[in-house]
Amino acid sequence: xxxxxxxxxxxxxxxxxxxxxxxxxVTGQPTSINLPIEVVGDVATSLxxxxxxxxxVSKPNAQPxxxxxxxxxxxxxHAKSVAVQEIPDKPNSIAVCFSFGATVIGIGLNRSxxxxxxxALLAMSAxxxxxxx
Numbered sequence: 001x002x003x004x005x006x007x008x009x010x011x012x013x014x015x016x017x018x019x020x021x022x023x024x025x026v027t028g029q030p031t032s033i034n035l036p037i038e039v040v041g042d043v044a045t046s047l048x049x050x051x052x053x054x055x056x057v058s059k060p061n062a063q064p065x066x067x068x069x070x071x072x073x074x075x076x077x078h079a080k081s082v083a084v085q086e087i088p089d090k091p092n093s094i095a096v097c098f099s100f101g102a103t104v105i106g107i108g109l110n111r112s113x114x115x116x117x118x119x120a121l122l123a124m125s126a127x128x129x130x131x132x133x
Contacts, residue, residue: 041103048107 009022019040024030035043079098087093087108094114095106109117 037102040100041105044103044105 005026007024007026009024011020012018013020013034016037018034018036020032020034022030022032077100079100081099083097085095085097085106087095090108092111093108094111095108097104097106
């Protein structure tokens with residue numbers, strides 16, 4: 001397992017058809033990869049799935065995310081649209097789908113989480129003058 005810290009850089013290609021990813025380990029030469037925009041969603045989803053798998057092995061009893069204290073505690077990408085849909089082969093789950101340009105990412109949620117999510121969304125939408133809780 002490589003635990004060497006690295007610097008990561010993401011940029012859009014000049015023609016807008018790829019995401020350019022460059023990783024530079026502290027002790028080595030940079031490595032680059034061009035990801036066509038058509039595969040960015042699959043790559044992001046696979047990374048999130050592997051993050052979940054790693055957490056199940058390394059931190060099986062970790063507490064779920066309740067509320068970050070600041071934006072600095074998590075990465076943020078602004079979606080252009082969002083949709084919710086059923087997952088026919090997983091009746092206990094729903095998908096919340098986000099679009100980022102030509103990329104769409106679906107996040108599966110257990111139906112048991114919907115009540116809390118719905119309550120929070122309603123509260124946030126009722127008073128748009130107040131910051132989210």
